[in-house]
Structure formats: C-alpha cells, structure tokens
Amino acid sequence: MRMRPTLSWTPTEDLPPGITDPGPVADALAAGGVLVLSGAGLSTESGIPDYRGEGGSLSRHTPMTYQDFTAGPQARRRYWARSHLGWRTFGRARPNAGHRAVAAFGRHGLLSGVITQNVDGLHQAAGSEDVVELHGSLERVVCLSCGAFSPRRELAERLEEANRGFEPVAAGINPDGDADLSDEQVGGFRVVPCLVCGGVLKPDVVFFGEAVPPARVEHCRRLVREAASLLVLGSSLTVMSGLRFVREAAQAGKPVLIVNRDPTRGDRHALTRVALPLGAALTTVAARLGLPADG
Numbered sequence: 001m002r003m004r005p006t007l008s009w010t011p012t013e014d015l016p017p018g019i020t021d022p023g024p025v026a027d028a029l030a031a032g033g034v035l036v037l038s039g040a041g042l043s044t045e046s047g048i049p050d051y052r053g054e055g056g057s058l059s060r061h062t063p064m065t066y067q068d069f070t071a072g073p074q075a076r077r078r079y080w081a082r083s084h085l086g087w088r089t090f091g092r093a094r095p096n097a098g099h100r101a102v103a104a105f106g107r108h109g110l111l112s113g114v115i116t117q118n119v120d121g122l123h124q125a126a127g128s129e130d131v132v133e134l135h136g137s138l139e140r141v142v143c144l145s146c147g148a149f150s151p152r153r154e155l156a157e158r159l160e161e162a163n164r165g166f167e168p169v170a171a172g173i174n175p176d177g178d179a180d181l182s183d184e185q186v187g188g189f190r191v192v193p194c195l196v197c198g199g200v201l202k203p204d205v206v207f208f209g210e211a212v213p214p215a216r217v218e219h220c221r222r223l224v225r226e227a228a229s230l231l232v233l234g235s236s237l238t239v240m241s242g243l244r245f246v247r248e249a250a251q252a253g254k255p256v257l258i259v260n261r262d263p264t265r266g267d268r269h270a271l272t273r274v275a276l277p278l279g280a281a282l283t284t285v286a287a288r289l290g291l292p293a294d295g
Contacts, residue, residue, distance in 0.1 A: 015267045018260075018275025025231065025257050025274060025281070026288045029110045033228030036102055037245060038116045038123065039235025041260055045096035045279045046122055047089070050234070066210035069202065070144070073191070076200065081166070081189035082181050083203065084159045087152065090138060095126035098233065101282035103127035104291045113223045117235060117242050119205045132220055134212060134241060136205035145199025155192070155201065162190040212241050224248050229255040234278050237266040246270070 028034055040050035068075045095103075103126040105111050115132045116123055121139055123131045141155050142148070166189060194201055206212050224230065230249040235258075237243040243265055249256050250269035258264055258273040259281050267273050274281055286292070 015263050016273070018263070018273040020274070020276055022259070022274050022276060022281045022285050023288075024272050025259060026285045028229045028231065028255060028257055029105055029285065030289060031228060032110050033112045034105070034110060034231050035112050035223050035227035035229070035249075036105075036114045036116075036231050036233060037235065037242060038102070038114070038118060038233040039237075039242065039260075040118060041234025041236075042098050042102075042116075042278050043093070043096070043118055043120055043122055044234070045098060045277070046093045046120075048093055048120055063208045066207040069207060070200075077189050077191050078181075078183070078186050080159065080191045081163075081186040084156065084163070084166070084189075085181065087138065087156055090120060093120060093122060095122045097279035098282045099123055099126035099128070101279075101286045101291075102233070104286055108289075108291055110289075112227045115220050115223065115245070119203075132216065132223070134206075134216065134220065136203070138203055138205060140204035141201050142204045143194035143197060143199045144202055146194060146197040148194060148196040149204065150195070150201075152203065158192045159190075162192050206241070208239075220245055221248060224254075225252070227254060229257065232256065232258040232260070232264070232266060232270075233282070234260055235264065236260065236262065237264045 040048070044050050064075070064079050069079055099122050102111075102114065102123065106114065106128050113130065113132065114123055114128050115134055117134050119133065119135055119138045121137055139152050141150050141152055143150075192201070193199060224245050227249070230246065232242075232246060235242055237246060246256055246266040246269050256266065256270040258266060258270045259276065259278060260273060261275050261277065264270075264273065
C-alpha cells in the first residue's frame with residue numbers, strides 16, 4: 001500500500017499565541033541579513049488560495065501526487081485538463097503588497113536571500129531577484145523521458161489547439177494551479193506529448209510525494225547557514241520541505257520569525273509569530289523602516 005504524503009497538521013501541544021505587533025520583524029530587517037521563506041499564504045491577496053488557511057483548498061481538493069501522475073494516462077488527462085484551466089487564472093495573477101514589500105527589502109539590502117515554496121512566480125514579478133523556487137515553477141514544463149524543458153505558454157497554446165471549445169467552469173483554483181473539475185467536465189481532454197521525443201510532459205514543479213532535488217536543498221541550507229535570521233511568510237510549515245530550514249536555523253541559534261495568521265508547525269522554533277494578514281503586516285514594516293514598498 002502506497003503511503004500518502006502529509007497534507008495536514010493539527011497542533012498537539014500548547015503553542016505560544018501570536019502577536020499583532022510586527023515590530024520584531026522590523027527590528028530583524030533593520031539588522032540585515034534576513035533570509036525569507038515564503039509560502040502560499042503570501043499569494044492569497046493576489047487571488048491564489050492557500051492550502052490550509054481559512055477556506056484553504058485542502059478542504060475540497062486533494063493535490064495530485066507524483067505517484068498518481070506517473071501511474072497512468074487517465075490521471076495525467078485529469079491533471080492537464082484541470083491545470084490548463086487553472087493556468088489561465090495564474091496568468092492573470094499580479095503581485096500584492098506583500099510581494100512588493102519583500103522586493104523593497106531586497107532592493108535596500110536587508111535580505112540575504114528569498115526561498116519560496118510557491119510556484120506562481122509572483123516574487124520575481126514584484127522585482128525580487130535570485131529567488132530560489134523550492135518547489136519549481138509553473139512557468140516551465142519538463143519531459144519525463146528526455147528531460148527537455150519548454151515554456152508553459154508554449155504548451156498552453158498546443159493544448160488550446162488540441163482542445164478547441166474546452167471552456168468548463170471550475171469550482172475553484174488551487175495553489176498548484178489545479179482547477180476543480182469533475183470527471184464529466186474533464187471528458188475527453190487531449191494531452192499532447194513532448195515535441196522532442198514524444199514522451200510524457202510534467203510541469204516543472206515538485207508534486208506532493210516527490211522529493212525536492214538534492215542540489216536545491218543544499219543551496220537552501222547554505223542560505224540558512226549564511227543568514228543572520230529567518231523570516232517565514234505565509235507558510236503553515238506542514239511539510240518537511242520548508243520546516244527543515246526552520247529547524248536548522250533554530251538549531252544554529254538564528255532567530256526565526258513567522259508572519260502567519262494561524263499557528264504553524266514551526267512555532268515552537270520561532271522567536272515570535274505575528275498573527276496578521278501578510279500584506280498589511282509587511283507594508284507596516286516597510287513604513288517603519290522608511291522604505292517605499294512600491295518603489
């Protein structure tokens with residue numbers, strides 16, 4: 001029997017309550033050398049829901065796993081039909097105040113780096129540079145047979161051509177770009193192969209149940225070692241891919257600060273958790289530091 005990846009987390013211990021003063025975050029940024037680790041909660045104000053917050057998509061949606069995707073053509077047809085529709089929404093998403101504030105922190109030399117668990121590219125669209133995309137990006141597609149990469153927009157055009165008239169109405173859009181469609185709505189959606197070898201195409205993202213490439217993990221660990229502190233933005237830290245960096249920072253004696261409205265799996269390793277909406281909190285921090293978040 002195949003084990004399913006951890007998708008949810010329930011606190012099993014008394015955690016310190018969150019605070020509503022973002023002052024500690026401003027103090028850490030003023031000292032410089034802050035490494036940002038962002039999650040899906042940072043993009044909710046851009047219209048992309050998170051997985052686990054209030055109204056999160058896990059309440060109605062089970063993300064595609066790598067094992068399911070590679071198991072057979074029917075799962076891939078379902079994934080690509082839903083993802084093709086969801087891509088249209090992702091393409092319209094724009095950076096919000098939180099993304100712009102992070103970019104401002106970087107422009108003014110307060111950050112040592114940015115690691116994001118998100119696959120939406122909104123940090124870069126806001127102007128952040130050298131962002132490490134821990135879970136990859138929906139902007140790229142990779143062939144599982146020959147390893148060739150291609151732009152997602154190119155694939156979207158091919159899927160449009162192969163599926164003229166495909167215009168279902170989705171029940172919702174998820175953080176991985178997957179739209180909620182029924183099997184009837186998926187119907188006979190046609191999947192297209194790799195143009196190089198005819199192999200199976202997959203978005204260049206890390207699915208649930210798939211490992212983050214070791215070189216990428218080591219790069220992130222180096223960033224943690226070199227940082228003065230770690231600032232977690234909008235992540236519940238439910239999955240180990242992000243939580244491990246919080247643990248490593250705390251074990252090294254580096255301050256960990258979290259901005260997230262709900263408790264997280266990393267709270268016991270953190271100096272504090274600021275329980276405020278991301279956009280408002282980071283805009284307030286930028287103002288306290290005298291930084292224009294939009295310029």
